[in-house]
Amino acid sequence: MKSYNIALIKGDGIGPEIIDEAVKVLDAVAACENIEFNYQEALMGGCAYDVTGDPLPQETIDISLSSNAVLFGAIGGQKWDTLPREKRPESGLLRFRKELGVFANLRPANVYDELVNASSLKPEIVKGVDLMVVRELIGGIYFGEPKGRDENKGWNTMVYTRPEIERIAHVAFKIAMERSKKVCSVDKANVLDVSQLWREVVEEVAKEYPEVELSHMYVDNAAMQLIRDPKQFDVILTGNIFGDILSDEASMLSGSIGLLPSASVGSSIGVYEPIHGSAPDIAGQGIANPIATIASASMMLRFALGENRAADRIDYGIKQALAEGYRTKDIAGFDAKEVCSTSEMGSIIANFAAKCKL
Numbered sequence: 001m002k003s004y005n006i007a008l009i010k011g012d013g014i015g016p017e018i019i020d021e022a023v024k025v026l027d028a029v030a031a032c033e034n035i036e037f038n039y040q041e042a043l044m045g046g047c048a049y050d051v052t053g054d055p056l057p058q059e060t061i062d063i064s065l066s067s068n069a070v071l072f073g074a075i076g077g078q079k080w081d082t083l084p085r086e087k088r089p090e091s092g093l094l095r096f097r098k099e100l101g102v103f104a105n106l107r108p109a110n111v112y113d114e115l116v117n118a119s120s121l122k123p124e125i126v127k128g129v130d131l132m133v134v135r136e137l138i139g140g141i142y143f144g145e146p147k148g149r150d151e152n153k154g155w156n157t158m159v160y161t162r163p164e165i166e167r168i169a170h171v172a173f174k175i176a177m178e179r180s181k182k183v184c185s186v187d188k189a190n191v192l193d194v195s196q197l198w199r200e201v202v203e204e205v206a207k208e209y210p211e212v213e214l215s216h217m218y219v220d221n222a223a224m225q226l227i228r229d230p231k232q233f234d235v236i237l238t239g240n241i242f243g244d245i246l247s248d249e250a251s252m253l254s255g256s257i258g259l260l261p262s263a264s265v266g267s268s269i270g271v272y273e274p275i276h277g278s279a280p281d282i283a284g285q286g287i288a289n290p291i292a293t294i295a296s297a298s299m300m301l302r303f304a305l306g307e308n309r310a311a312d313r314i315d316y317g318i319k320q321a322l323a324e325g326y327r328t329k330d331i332a333g334f335d336a337k338e339v340c341s342t343s344e345m346g347s348i349i350a351n352f353a354a355k356c357k358l
């Protein structure tokens, strides 16, 4: 029996609720595939600050680095918003990504056929959408120096170096080679010097992938095109802050931010996390959609552990639950057979995943 060590970082708000469902589903597929997961929980975010005074205790980094992969929920909440920046949950997450060297955040946005009516856009616009946002994750304006504030001024700096752009561009082109061989690089090169360098370097890297069609788009236009005609995109390559914003936007093509998973990769240990946050407005009510986190667990099985059969089971479980009309509140729309709680949705997906005939 193969055995894997998984670091579980539940975090704040809905984080514990959604991670518990992902674990339920992982255990269900493990039993079918003769594999075993040893989970080790670690604290990050507001809950870590409350216990240790640090949103990212060293122990969390150590546990993560000695695991095969990290499954992450979400951090943050109003309770910690007035703390100094370096004590805030979000700073812990940024530091964590940097410590682990996960420079590439892969955020697939697919529209499930069963949910074309859950989107606020017309079904003919969203049906069949299947795109991948490749977001640079440990550079750009989130990390650039100088940054700071005084009473009357606040400042951040968007910096990208040639090697940082090269490595994320290679990730995007390699992914495009496995998909429909189209990369759209999104920047703001009409205004930002850093974006001019970005564009130049992406052009150079593209020469190594002659089969891939490269286009460039300004981020403001990209935000509009994503709603106007999302099917024009395959791989969207972009920097940290633009990728953050565009991926939340892309989630509305699928119907809910509670559906979109992600993989943060680039060094030996990957972090698998939904794209959404801790949703304090619905925390503790049992209504959060666990699908983004369960789909992140599937990405973990596929990319970090090479357990493709187990991942296929999870993907089938999600699709089947939706096909049979099960919906959490955020995607209930008009055609829900049954509106289920977070935990019911987890159990339904686990059951279908276990029954999947491979």
Ligand SMILES: NC(=O)c1ccc[n+]([C@@H]2O[C@H](COP(=O)([O-])OP(=O)(O)OC[C@H]3O[C@@H](n4cnc5c(N)ncnc54)[C@H](O)[C@@H]3O)[C@@H](O)[C@H]2O)c1
Binding pocket: 014, 073, 074, 075, 076, 077, 078, 090, 093, 256, 257, 258, 259, 273, 274, 275, 276, 277, 278, 279, 280, 281, 282, 287, 288, 289, 290, 292, 330
């Ligand atoms: N990776 C992360 O941990 C992460 C990501 C984004 C935001 N945050 C943090 O989360 C906190 C809240 O931020 P926010 O409200 O801007 O963003 P959010 O993503 O937490 O929530 C935005 C909206 O989407 C809804 N939503 C989110 N996830 C959902 C789910 N699984 N099912 C159903 N509905 C869901 C919420 O109820 C809310 O109305 C902040 O502290 C923020 O910094 C953390």
Ligand SMILES: CC(C)[C@H](C(=O)O)[C@@H](O)C(=O)O
Binding pocket: 076, 090, 093, 094, 244, 275, 276, 277
């Ligand atoms: C909480 C915040 C630091 C984070 C980010 O901007 O990367 C979040 O929005 C995300 O998308 O994971």
Ligand SMILES: [Mg+2]
Binding pocket: 244, 245, 248, 275
């Ligand atoms: Mg975000």
